[in-house]
Structures are given as structure tokens and as C-alpha cells.
Amino acid sequence: MAPDISGRTRPTKPKKQARGVKRKRNEVNLETLQKAVEELDPKAPVNSFDDLPLSQETRDGLAASHFKTLTDIQKKAIPTALKGADILGAARTGSGKTLAFLIPILENLYRTQCIGSDAGLGAMIISPTRELAIQIFEVLRQLGRKGHLFAAGLIIGGKGLREEQDALTRMNIVVCTPGRILQHLSQTAAFNVDMLQMLVLDEADRILDMGFQRDVDAIVDYLPKDRQTMLFSATQTKRVSDLARLSLRDPEYISVHEASATATPKNLQQNYVITPLPEKLDTLWSFIQNTKKAKIIVFLSSGKQVRFVFEAFRHMQPGIPLLHLHGRQKQTARLEITTKFSNAQHSCLFATDVAARGLDFPAVDWVVQVDCPEDADTYIHRVGRTARYEREGRAVLFMDPSEEEGMLERLEAKKVPIERINVRAKKQASIKNQLQSMCFQDPQLKYLGQKAFASYVRSLHVQKDKDIFKLDKYPLEKFAASLGLPGAPKIKFLKADADEVKKRKNASRQAAMSDSESEEGSDEEKDPKQRAKDKKNGVRTKYDRMFERQNQDILADHYAKIRHKDEGEGSDADIGNLDGEQASDDDLFDVKKRIPAEGTYNPDAMPQASAPEYAKTVHIPGAKEGLVLDSKRREKMLKSKKQLLKLKGQGQKLVFDEDGNAHQLYELEDENDFRARGEAEDQRRKFLEEEAERVAEADVADKALVKEKRRAKKEKRKERERAEAEESDEGDDGEGAMFGGDNNDAMANFLADAGSGSDDASESEEEQPKKKQKKWFQRDIPDRSDQGGREIETMDDLEAEAARLLG
Structure with missing residues (x-):
């Protein structure tokens, strides 16, 4: 009976069925989630993440990252952001602002299913620094690794533009810096931002500052108007112009610490020290020496200062690991330094304000501000690197006496509590001499010190708040000496005020010339001839200025006399004649030297002009x-x-005798002594005879030496032959002896030939053997030329001879 055959040719795949069930379950979850978000009350109290309508993927990511309770800014910002409203979020540093915008981004894009390359870019997060962008991306990766399918990317530069362009078209979430994302918006043709739903600006007050104003304006022009925009910072901006530029629609201002007594964390102890500018490095070195078992961040105003202080302290070895971070470093180096400092238990990081915002370094004990910040907001961001997440921390600010009054007023207006402390004189050490020694020995370190001085003075010059930074109040010469420099480098803007320089530069030539003439004196005070000359020549040429020079150290006296004579200011009497006579003004020729009629002319006997008095x-x-x-x-x-x-005269070559007396290289004998020994021809003949006898004696000695070498060589050869005969006698008798020891004898002969060859090489050509040496297999076999005249020359002949002997 034939078996039953169904119409289905392939078995049912259970995977397809499961995928369909999962898709239906996801659709149900999305509907439920969307309904829960619509019913959410933003003003309702929320204490944990379980009270929020979040997807299971986000909940799993939060649990894996050990986030359980909500901070103050998260309680208010996340429910409002889930509803799709624009937000201005302000909270203290270290209060969890990053999660306040990352969770709404994941949830809003999840509900709209903005997943895959077809969905396009859904969210853009802009950060002012690369380090902060990397930190945000790491937190985003930790949250989304438990099930979210978004394609997220980090666009901060440091890599090839082509690599980022290829990946950018597939991204749903991008974390970026303003300059790099603007470059892609203008150059990457496939980068489409028309579907953008959310824009986030972290550290918004810094991004909206003058440094990024043009970039942000250009970026916003590319983005769609219908989007959700969120701004977060510790010191939030409220300017209407900034909000209008970003096209914010009725933004919700959320400031959880605005009503608090302080703008900084409660667990942060803040102090300041009055330190004159020349003593700042001494105080910093003494502080590091007394705080080695700690994690310290030292803020300086410029990257060149960071490099100089780092290199100088590194040479002096304070006993704590040193790192430095500034904007001029490459991206790989900056990332490596931030990673090292985060993982270190005890370390000191010298940094500029590139590390002042948003960076979360764990367990920072001290924040030291060697240079005064530009404003109170920068101070708040700097000290926010410590005392994060309810931890304790300490901060100290070094202030010059001229900066104290103005800076304290700014900090008081921002509700920053700070107390003054003093430095113990016993524990403070001076490193001025060490820095001077290092700068003297290392020109590169000296060059870094000069650049550090110039960059610091320039930073003071460009500060906006002149009530705090008064450039004329700083002892710059002493500050240069404290850096180990021999003197303060010349800086252009210190010579004159910039406005005065610009005014002088734009002034007309006629006005400048009139000013110079007024300074020289009025026309009434001038000589009449000089006034006539000035009136005739309205414009002075370079030749006029050249002949008006008064530098007597360069121009000789006779040049000055010629100048006075040409200008008509003096007469011949002023010049003077050598014979003391005075010439009349009507004379055509001027007598310079008068030669008396009697006697002959001797120029050496003539009186010479004396040298100038100086x-x-x-x-x-x-x-x-x-x-x-x-x-x-x-x-x-x-x-x-x-x-x-x-x-100086030409040098002479000297030779020294055995007694150490110096003599000329070629000394001529006294002529009288030479003639006393006889005629020159007899002395020459005697010299030749003596030289011939000396040469003959030398020939005899040379011949005896050669003969002795020959005899020694002959004895050595006989001794070697005797040794070879003894070795052959020690072998087996008969035919076996001849062939059994053939290989050993061959090797011995080879070594003997090699040894004799080295000895023969040192002898003369006459001692070389005249006959051709036989080969190794010809020496132990007697010559068979008498038996047919055949000699053994090849291996075939040797085999034939062996066969004959064996019968």
C-alpha cells in the first residue's frame, strides 16, 4: 500500500512562527507603552525607575549598570522629556544629568521604532569636548546593550573623514562635537537629518558661547524645525536670543538647585589662598609634596602652561604619577590620559578647561585652581570634578592679591561659599633655583617656559572682566624669574595699548610729521637757515634722516665735521687747519694739509689726527x-x-725634544759652526759614506733574519712530515690500513695545509713552493707513472687503483 503523501513539500519552520509571535508581542508592548506615556503626569512624584513607563530593554540596561534610584534632576526632567516637551535643565555638577536625557532618547525613538538605516538619524547629542562626548557614548552603550537595536555612533574627529562618512549614513543616534558634525553636514552628501526627532546640547552654556556660536547656528540651519530640543548644564543660559536661535517651543525650565543655599555640592569644602603670582609654583609644589596619597586635578589657564609645569615637575620627581591634558594633544593621547587618570588610585593631572566640564573622574580628592578662572561659572564647573554623587571633596583656589576682591564678589553672587586659608611657611619650599638650573641646562624647557609666560600674560590681557584681571597689577618680571627664566620675554601688547597702536597706525603721514615737528620745537626756536630748509623740503627723505643721525658711536669726528660744513652751520674755522691758520669764507678750495716749502715731504712725520676721546x-x-x-x-x-x-700673527709649529724643550720644526744651524767643520763638499761626501755603511749593515741584518725564517720554516715542515708518518704507522697493516684511515688522513692533511698556508703567506715570494701540490687522494698512494706512465688525478683513477689493489 502506498504511503500517505501530503501536499506540503517542506516541513514547517518553528523559528518563523516564534518570530511572528514576538512581533505581535512587541506591537502590543508598544501600544501599552505609548498609552502609559500619554497618561503620565510630569508633576507626579517619582522615586525609582520602576515608576516610569520604560521599555523592558531600558530597564534591563539600567539594572545592568546598577542604576536604581532617581536623582533630583532625573525626577523632573525624564517625565517631562517623555511627553515630548523642550527642556532647559540646570543642576549641580555630578547630579546625573546624562541619564536625564539619554533615557528619553532611547524611549522616544523606541516608541516610534526609529531603528535601522532606513529610519535615518533620530537623535543628535552635541558636546563641547571630545572627552565628554566619549563619556556620554559609553553611558549610552551601557544602557542600550540589553536589547535595543539602535545604531549609535561617535563623531568627534581623530579618524579619517571617509570612515565616518560610511558609518554616518547607518546611524540612528549620534554623539558628536560641533565642529566635526558641521563638517559632515556640509560635506557628506548621503547624511540626511530630515527625520531628526531630538536634539540635545550637553553643557549648553559653553556650546552657546562665542566659541561655538557660528558652528551651532550653522548646524541648526540644517536640522528640521519640528523636533524636541533639550539643553542641560550646571549653569544654564536663559538668554532669549539663545533660545530663539535653537527654535525652542515653550521650553520647561527645570532647576532643582536654584532655591538651594549654594550652587555647589554640600559635601564640597572650598577654600582659597592668597598667593602672589611669583609664588604660585612654589605653593603648588609644596602642596603636591604634602598630598601624595590623593587624586588631584590642577587647572591652569593655557595649554603651554600645562606643558611647562608638567615637564618641570616631571624632571623634579615629586613622588606621585603625573599626567597632563590639553586641547593640543591628539585624540588617542587624550583618551589614553583620561583612561589612566580614571583608573589611577593616586595621581596628579595638570589640565586646562578642556577637563572642566562634564567629565566624571571617579574618586577625585582635590581640585586645585592655580590660575584664577575667567568667571564664576567656570569655577563651578572646575570644582564639580570632585564631590560627585554625594561623595566628599575639597577644592582650593590660588588668587593673586589683586584678584581677591573682584573674584569674591562674583562667587558671592553665584552663591558659592568659600573660606580663606593660609599657607604654613614651614612647609612651603622654593623651587626657583631648581627651575633656573633646569632651564639653563635644557634649552627646550626654557623655550616652554617662555611660551608659558607669554600665553599666561595673553590670557590675562584678553579677559573680559577687568575688575578681576588688572594686567598692570601683576609683577610679571618676578613671575618670569619664578619660572626659571633669565628675564621676562618681550610681548608686543605690553609695549603700548592696542587702541593707541591702532590709532597711530591709521593716522595720516602729514599729521604724524606735524606731531614730530611740534615735539622738536617751534619755528621761532629754530635757526633761520634750518627754517628755510624745512620750508623748501616739506617731506623728509631717507637721505635727510640718514644725515640727521646723531649716533657718535658709529659716525667718526670727520664725518660730523663734513656734515656741519655741508649744512653751512659752521665755517672753516670750525674745521680747523693743521697749521693753525684760518681761511676766509670766499676761498674756493679748502686747505686740508699744508706742506712746508723747505725740506722734503714725509707723511710719517706729519701730525696725525688723534683718536676720539671715547x-x-x-x-x-x-x-x-x-x-x-x-x-x-x-x-x-x-x-x-x-x-x-x-x-694675531701666524702660528708656528713646534717640536719637543727628550728634555721637553720646544724647537722649531725646521731649525737652521749656525753658519759659523757649519763652516768650522770643513768645506760643504767634504761634509756631503762624508755624509754619503756614513749612510752607505749604515745601509750595508742593515742589509746584513735583514738577510740574516730572512735566513733564520727559512730555516725555521724548513724545520717546521720536517716536523709535520715526521708527525704524519707516525700517524700512518699507528694505523692498521695491509690494504685495509691504506683505505680505512683515508678519511682521517685527508682531514689531517687539509688542516696541515691550512696551517702551513697561513705561515707561508707571511714569507717572501721566493719561499713559496714552485711545484703544484698534489690533491689529498694523491699523497698516500705511490706514483704509478712507471707502470704505463699513468698518474692518479681524478676520483675515477682512484677507484680503478683501489680495484686493482683488491684483486
Whole structure:
């Protein structure tokens, strides 16, 4: 009977059925979740994440990251953001603002199913620094790793633009910095932001500041108007112009600590020290020496200061690991440094304000502000790196006496409690001498110190709050000395006020010339001839200025006399004649030297003009005559070894005898002594005979030496042959002895040949063997030339001879 065959050709796949059930369950969950969000009351009290309408994927991510209770800013911001409202969120540093906008982003995109490359970009998070963007992305990855299918990316630069362009088109959530995302918006053609639903600005007051104003305005122009926008910061902006630029629609202002007594965490102990500018590095070094078992962040105003202090302290080895972070470093180095500092138990990080905002370094004990912050908001962000999440922390601010009054007023207006403390003189050490020594030995460190000085002074110059930063009140010369520099580097804007320089630069030539003439004096005070000349020549040329120079250190006296004569200010009497006579003004020629009629002319006998009164003579060792310094050019010769060598005579080569007495390389014998020994021809003949006898004796000695070498070589050869004969006798008798020890004899012969070859190489050509040496297999076999005239020359001949002997 034929078996029953159904019409289905393939078995049912259980996976497809399960996938369909899961899809239906997800649709039901989305409907339930959407309904719960619509019924949510933003003003209702919420204590834990279980009280919020969140997806199971988000709940699993929060549980895996050990987030259970809500902070103050999260209690108010998350329900409002889930409803889709625009938010201005302000809370203290370390209060959990990152979760306040990441959870609404995941939930809002999850409910709209903005998943996959087809859905496009759904949310954009903009951060002012790369380090903060990396931190936000890590938190986002931790929350979304338990089931969310969003494609998230980090766009902060540091990689090739092409790699980011390929990945950017597939992203649903992007964490970025303003400059890099603007570059992609303008250059990446496939990057589409028309479906953007949410825009978040972390540290919004910094992003909306002048530094990023143009970038943010350009980014907002690319984004759709119908979106949800959230701004979070510890010091929030309320300016209407900023809110209008971002197209916010009735934003909810959420400030959980606005009514509190302080703007900083309660567990933060804040102090300040009055430290004069030249003593700041001494105080910082003493502080680090007394706080080695701690985690410290030291804030400085510029990256060049960070580099100098880091390099200087690293050479001095304070006994605590040192790190430095500034904006000029590459992205890989900055990421490595932040990771090292986060994982370190005891370390000191020198940083600029690039590390002042949003970064969450665990267990920071101290925040030291060596340079005064630009405003109270920057101070709040700096000290916010410690005392995070209800932990305790300490902060200290170094202030110059001129900064105290103005800075305390700004901090008081921001509700920042701060107390003054004093430095114990016994524990403070001075490192000025050490820095001077290091700068003297290391030119690169000195160059860093000069750049650090210039950058710090420039930062003071560009500060907006002139009530705090008064540039003329700082002892800059002493500050340069405290950095180990020999003197304060020249800075352009310190020479004159910028407005005055600009005014002088834009002034007309005619006005500048009139000002200079008024400074020189009025026309009534001038000589009549000079007034006539000035009237005739309205504009002075470079030649006029050249002939009006008064630098007597360069121009000689005779040049000044010629100038006075040409200008008509003096007569011939002012110049003077050598014979003391005075010429009349009507003479055509000027008599410079008068030669008497009687006697002959001798220029050496004529009186010479004396050197100027200011001239002095310097005697140089080795020079025949002293150097007369009558000009600046002559004085510069003292600094040039090449020029001074010209004044010295040529050197002489000397040789020293056995007694150590110096003699000329070639000394001529006294002529009288030479003639006393006889005629020159007899002395020459005698010299040749003596040299011939000396050469003959040397030849005899050389021949005896060669003969001795030959005899020694012959004895060595005989001894070697005797040793070879003894070795052959020790072997087996008969035919087996001849062939059994053939290989050993061959090796011995080879070694003997090698040894004799090295000895023969040192002898003369006459001692080399004239006959061709036989091969190794020809030496132990007698010559068979008498039996047919055949000699053994090849291996075939050797085999034939062996077969014959064996029968």
C-alpha cells in the first residue's frame, strides 16, 4: 500500500512562527507603552525607575549598570522629556544629568521604532569636548546593550573623514562635537537629518558661547524645525536670543538647585589662598609634596602652561604619577590620559578647561585652581570634578592679591561659599633655583617656559572682566624669574595699548610729521637757515634722516665735521687747519694739509689726527698691536674669534725634544759652526759614506733574519712530515690500513695545509713552493707513472687503483 503523501513539500519552520509571535508581542508592548506615556503626569512624584513607563530593554540596561534610584534632576526632567516637551535643565555638577536625557532618547525613538538605516538619524547629542562626548557614548552603550537595536555612533574627529562618512549614513543616534558634525553636514552628501526627532546640547552654556556660536547656528540651519530640543548644564543660559536661535517651543525650565543655599555640592569644602603670582609654583609644589596619597586635578589657564609645569615637575620627581591634558594633544593621547587618570588610585593631572566640564573622574580628592578662572561659572564647573554623587571633596583656589576682591564678589553672587586659608611657611619650599638650573641646562624647557609666560600674560590681557584681571597689577618680571627664566620675554601688547597702536597706525603721514615737528620745537626756536630748509623740503627723505643721525658711536669726528660744513652751520674755522691758520669764507678750495716749502715731504712725520676721546685700546694676547675701539663695529670684533685671529700673527709649529724643550720644526744651524767643520763638499761626501755603511749593515741584518725564517720554516715542515708518518704507522697493516684511515688522513692533511698556508703567506715570494701540490687522494698512494706512465688525478683513477689493489 502506498504511503500517505501530503501536499506540503517542506516541513514547517518553528523559528518563523516564534518570530511572528514576538512581533505581535512587541506591537502590543508598544501600544501599552505609548498609552502609559500619554497618561503620565510630569508633576507626579517619582522615586525609582520602576515608576516610569520604560521599555523592558531600558530597564534591563539600567539594572545592568546598577542604576536604581532617581536623582533630583532625573525626577523632573525624564517625565517631562517623555511627553515630548523642550527642556532647559540646570543642576549641580555630578547630579546625573546624562541619564536625564539619554533615557528619553532611547524611549522616544523606541516608541516610534526609529531603528535601522532606513529610519535615518533620530537623535543628535552635541558636546563641547571630545572627552565628554566619549563619556556620554559609553553611558549610552551601557544602557542600550540589553536589547535595543539602535545604531549609535561617535563623531568627534581623530579618524579619517571617509570612515565616518560610511558609518554616518547607518546611524540612528549620534554623539558628536560641533565642529566635526558641521563638517559632515556640509560635506557628506548621503547624511540626511530630515527625520531628526531630538536634539540635545550637553553643557549648553559653553556650546552657546562665542566659541561655538557660528558652528551651532550653522548646524541648526540644517536640522528640521519640528523636533524636541533639550539643553542641560550646571549653569544654564536663559538668554532669549539663545533660545530663539535653537527654535525652542515653550521650553520647561527645570532647576532643582536654584532655591538651594549654594550652587555647589554640600559635601564640597572650598577654600582659597592668597598667593602672589611669583609664588604660585612654589605653593603648588609644596602642596603636591604634602598630598601624595590623593587624586588631584590642577587647572591652569593655557595649554603651554600645562606643558611647562608638567615637564618641570616631571624632571623634579615629586613622588606621585603625573599626567597632563590639553586641547593640543591628539585624540588617542587624550583618551589614553583620561583612561589612566580614571583608573589611577593616586595621581596628579595638570589640565586646562578642556577637563572642566562634564567629565566624571571617579574618586577625585582635590581640585586645585592655580590660575584664577575667567568667571564664576567656570569655577563651578572646575570644582564639580570632585564631590560627585554625594561623595566628599575639597577644592582650593590660588588668587593673586589683586584678584581677591573682584573674584569674591562674583562667587558671592553665584552663591558659592568659600573660606580663606593660609599657607604654613614651614612647609612651603622654593623651587626657583631648581627651575633656573633646569632651564639653563635644557634649552627646550626654557623655550616652554617662555611660551608659558607669554600665553599666561595673553590670557590675562584678553579677559573680559577687568575688575578681576588688572594686567598692570601683576609683577610679571618676578613671575618670569619664578619660572626659571633669565628675564621676562618681550610681548608686543605690553609695549603700548592696542587702541593707541591702532590709532597711530591709521593716522595720516602729514599729521604724524606735524606731531614730530611740534615735539622738536617751534619755528621761532629754530635757526633761520634750518627754517628755510624745512620750508623748501616739506617731506623728509631717507637721505635727510640718514644725515640727521646723531649716533657718535658709529659716525667718526670727520664725518660730523663734513656734515656741519655741508649744512653751512659752521665755517672753516670750525674745521680747523693743521697749521693753525684760518681761511676766509670766499676761498674756493679748502686747505686740508699744508706742506712746508723747505725740506722734503714725509707723511710719517706729519701730525696725525688723534683718536676720539671715547676711544679705548684693548690689548689682545698674541696680537702685535692693541685694538682701538672707536666704534660699535670695532666692539663687535671682540665677540668674533675669526676677526681676532686676523690681528694675531701666524702660528708656528713646534717640536719637543727628550728634555721637553720646544724647537722649531725646521731649525737652521749656525753658519759659523757649519763652516768650522770643513768645506760643504767634504761634509756631503762624508755624509754619503756614513749612510752607505749604515745601509750595508742593515742589509746584513735583514738577510740574516730572512735566513733564520727559512730555516725555521724548513724545520717546521720536517716536523709535520715526521708527525704524519707516525700517524700512518699507528694505523692498521695491509690494504685495509691504506683505505680505512683515508678519511682521517685527508682531514689531517687539509688542516696541515691550512696551517702551513697561513705561515707561508707571511714569507717572501721566493719561499713559496714552485711545484703544484698534489690533491689529498694523491699523497698516500705511490706514483704509478712507471707502470704505463699513468698518474692518479681524478676520483675515477682512484677507484680503478683501489680495484686493482683488491684483486
